Amino acid sequence: MSGSFVNFNGTSILQLMSFFILMYFLIKFLYRPFLNIVDKRAKEIKDEYKKADDAHKEAEALKEKAKIELEELNERINKMYEDAKIRVNEYEKKEKVRVQSEVESLMKRARNEIEEERVKAEDTLRSNVITLAVALASRIIQKDLNEKSKREFLMEQLSRIRDEM
Amino acid sequence: MTDLSMAQAVVHAAKYIGAGLAMGIGAIGPAIGEGHIGQGAMESMARQPEMVGTLTTRMLLSQAVAESTGLYALLIAFMILLI
Amino acid sequence: MKTSVKFSKNEKIFLGVFFAVYAGVALWNFDKVKFPSGVGHIWQIKVPLPSILGTLNPMTIIMTAVLLVVLIYMAIDFKKHLKKIPSRKQSAIEILLSFVYDLVKDVIPAEEFVKPVFYIATTIFLFVLSSNLLGGIPGIGIGVSSKGGLKLNLFTDTWHSPTGDLNTNVTYAVMVLFISHIFAIKRKGFKQWLKEFASPNPIMLPMNIIGEIAKPISHSLRLFGNIAGGGIMVLMLSYLVKYTFVPVILWGFFGFFVGTIQAFVFSMLAIAYIGVQLEL
Numbered sequence: 001m002s003g004s005f006v007n008f009n010g011t012s013i014l015q016l017m018s019f020f021i022l023m024y025f026l027i028k029f030l031y032r033p034f035l036n037i038v039d040k041r042a043k044e045i046k047d048e049y050k051k052a053d054d055a056h057k058e059a060e061a062l063k064e065k066a067k068i069e070l071e072e073l074n075e076r077i078n079k080m081y082e083d084a085k086i087r088v089n090e091y092e093k094k095e096k097v098r099v100q101s102e103v104e105s106l107m108k109r110a111r112n113e114i115e116e117e118r119v120k121a122e123d124t125l126r127s128n129v130i131t132l133a134v135a136l137a138s139r140i141i142q143k144d145l146n147e148k149s150k151r152e153f154l155m156e157q158l159s160r161i162r163d164e165m
Numbered sequence: 166m167t168d169l170s171m172a173q174a175v176v177h178a179a180k181y182i183g184a185g186l187a188m189g190i191g192a193i194g195p196a197i198g199e200g201h202i203g204q205g206a207m208e209s210m211a212r213q214p215e216m217v218g219t220l221t222t223r224m225l226l227s228q229a230v231a232e233s234t235g236l237y238a239l240l241i242a243f244m245i246l247l248i
Numbered sequence: 249m250k251t252s253v254k255f256s257k258n259e260k261i262f263l264g265v266f267f268a269v270y271a272g273v274a275l276w277n278f279d280k281v282k283f284p285s286g287v288g289h290i291w292q293i294k295v296p297l298p299s300i301l302g303t304l305n306p307m308t309i310i311m312t313a314v315l316l317v318v319l320i321y322m323a324i325d326f327k328k329h330l331k332k333i334p335s336r337k338q339s340a341i342e343i344l345l346s347f348v349y350d351l352v353k354d355v356i357p358a359e360e361f362v363k364p365v366f367y368i369a370t371t372i373f374l375f376v377l378s379s380n381l382l383g384g385i386p387g388i389g390i391g392v393s394s395k396g397g398l399k400l401n402l403f404t405d406t407w408h409s410p411t412g413d414l415n416t417n418v419t420y421a422v423m424v425l426f427i428s429h430i431f432a433i434k435r436k437g438f439k440q441w442l443k444e445f446a447s448p449n450p451i452m453l454p455m456n457i458i459g460e461i462a463k464p465i466s467h468s469l470r471l472f473g474n475i476a477g478g479g480i481m482v483l484m485l486s487y488l489v490k491y492t493f494v495p496v497i498l499w500g501f502f503g504f505f506v507g508t509i510q511a512f513v514f515s516m517l518a519i520a521y522i523g524v525q526l527e528l
Contacts, residue, residue: 001291001303002289002290002398003303004244005247005289005476006240006414007414008414008415009292009301009305009415010303011304011305011308011309011413012419014312015308015416016419018312022320025320025323026323027367029320033327035363041332225509226509226516229470230517232474233473236469236470236477239481240469243480248288
């Protein structure tokens, strides 16, 4: 049996049924897995992005922290440096004072010693002069001389004494 | 074809004439429409050469839609001719 | 510059056998080519038992069943070999599906209807596309001879495509219309949906109703005209060139090029009709 190619009959019902059968199976085997895997992929990529972002943020935070620590450390070093400077200054001052005092004391001692020596020398000189004067006197007494010779004699003697000293 | 009566012969002749007229007149409208669409697409392609891919797709789509009246004419011609 | 197309051994064997069979059948047909008198008529059977079915087009039903099996097999294969890092086949299917999904997402204004519309539109698209592509491949079918009897078409015609039958197209178009109105009622509520028919003013009521009725008619006849008309035209041109190699090119044009565009247009219009109804 044949008919025109433009027709409308019971085949349409079968076509409708076949459409829904096809849609059911395709939803089950094609669309759901496809949408699931696309969603999963999108979610995974988003997660990866988030992870990378978090890591980036963490790194940034760590950087900030390290910066702060570095600043603190610098401050501390500066402080220590200043402290050391001050201490060194103080030490220097102290040392100076100490050295000065030592030097002074040394100088004092030296001066004292010199004084002592001088006193001693004066003493010896005095005793020498006395003995000299005594000797001179004894010579003058011994040799009765005139005024002029006396003075000459005296000068001579004195220069001799100075040379001796 | 020799044993046709006069009426049958007239019907046959009318069939062929009708099919030819249907197809010929029916093809005018889609031809003008498709020409317009092609013109517009070409002009916009010349203006924006970077949109060629999208414009080609859209052009084919609208031409397929504009062609449908011509296809109705073709269908009618076939129905006159063959059935 | 040396460029060459390379075929593997199996492909060479397949192509050789195919062209040998094709040339043989063409030569065998050559001297007895008559005008295809049965063109415009299709095989129909009457269901013997009393039922709502009435008459049936067996070729359409057979080819629909074959397509269903093939599509479902492909879907199962897709699910079986589903991987996070896609293979070539999987990514091709994914590109196709995501293309339709993006289209649906752009057109449909309501978020909750995107998935159902995607299911419907993609099913329509896949079925219509594969059915139209069948119309571009030479194949075996049962036609009608000049005296109203049946005859076997052995590679003198393409496979019978289900969309070349008005039943399929009208069914799908009317189904799209019903689905769009069901979704519209779900989204807007019954009263609002009724009000939409008299939307600018009550004078426009008949115009709106006629517009709604005209939608499935133009929707279905466009596809039917393209596929069936293209098929008949190819048969006539094949007769003019005595079934030599030219029909293959014509079948390719009408089957692959027109078929792909029409499948896209059909599903695109289905999405657009549903999207228009869903707009508040």
